[in-house]
Amino acid sequence: GENVEQHPSTLSVQEGDSAVIKCTYSDSASNYFPWYKQELGKGPQLIIDIRSNVGEKKDQRIAVTLNKTAKHFSLHITETQPEDSAVYFCAASIIAAGNKLTFGGGTRVLVKP
Amino acid sequence: GAGVSQSPSNKVTEKGKDVELRCDPISGHTALYWYRQSLGQGLEFLIYFQGNSAPDKSGLPSDRFSAERTGGSVSTLTIQRTQQEDSAVYLCASSPGTREQFFGPGTRLTVL
Numbered sequence: 001g002e003n004v005e006q007h008p009s010t011l012s013v014q015e016g017d018s019a020v021i022k023c024t025y026s027d028s029a030s031n032y033f034p035w036y037k038q039e040l041g042k043g044p045q046l047i048i049d050i051r052s053n054v055g056e057k058k059d060q061r062i063a064v065t066l067n068k069t070a071k072h073f074s075l076h077i078t079e080t081q082p083e084d085s086a087v088y089f090c091a092a093s094i095i096a097a098g099n100k101l102t103f104g105g106g107t108r109v110l111v112k113p
Numbered sequence: 114g115a116g117v118s119q120s121p122s123n124k125v126t127e128k129g130k131d132v133e134l135r136c137d138p139i140s141g142h143t144a145l146y147w148y149r150q151s152l153g154q155g156l157e158f159l160i161y162f163q164g165n166s167a168p169d170k171s172g173l174p175s176d177r178f179s180a181e182r183t184g185g186s187v188s189t190l191t192i193q194r195t196q197q198e199d200s201a202v203y204l205c206a207s208s209p210g211t212r213e214q215f216f217g218p219g220t221r222l223t224v225l
Contacts, residue, residue, distance in 0.1 A: 032212060034213070034214070036216075041218075042218055042219075043117075043204055043206075043216035043217050043218045043219050044156075044204070044216045045216070046213055046214070046215065046216075049212065049213065051212075089156060091156075095212065097169075098144075098161045098163070098168060098169045099144070099161075099208065099212065099214070100146065100158045100161050100169060100172070101146075101148070101156075101158060101214065102158070103155060103156035103157070104155075105155050106155065106156075
């Protein structure tokens with residue numbers, strides 16, 4: 001089955017700096033890659049996603065890049081703010097196979113004011 | 114609009130008891146997923162519904178776990194004869210189609 005590795009496990013950045021989280025996946029058939037943000041005591045919140053026919057997607061301060069050949073994808077957050085502090089999860093799935101998500105281990109991001 | 118809701122938000126039970134966890138998906142969402150989040154195992158898939166049928170139960174950890182969905186809406190996850198290793202946050206997500214999944218707040222289950 002699919003295996004998703006996520007790095008780093010923790011990330012501390014100064015407010016205003018950029019944060020980058022990287023994930024690799026094992027199943028070349030995976031074609032959907034969402035990113036979730038989870039705050040304490042809440043469920044994961046979808047922040048951005050990308051499909052395998054796209055190499056990059058941007059939404060305001062958040063961008064995701066996908067390298068299908070290398071089987072890795074990354075989340076980039078620019079101009080970080082204290083409210084960006086949370087745990088971020090990457091995931092991968094095969095849409096036609098029910099779209100069940102396989103998650104990475106998570107990255108705890110702390111933005112220091 | 115209303116998001117995915119789950120009840121109860123917290124459940125404490127004794128080892129060996131049965132528990133039922135409920136998920137109310139976003140209205141009109143045809144797909145429904147259950148995941149489990151624990152310190153040791155991270156976020157893991159349990160079961161997936163398309164309408165009322167469950168084409169993929171591959172993530173259920175044992176036959177003590179079962180789930181059903183009625184009317185293409187509400188779903189119930191049942192754990193029989195609970196064990197301490199069942200302690201986790203159980204998350205439900207719904208999807209309007211084949212892509213975005215929207216998660217509920219979860220039910221924190223503690224088995225004493």
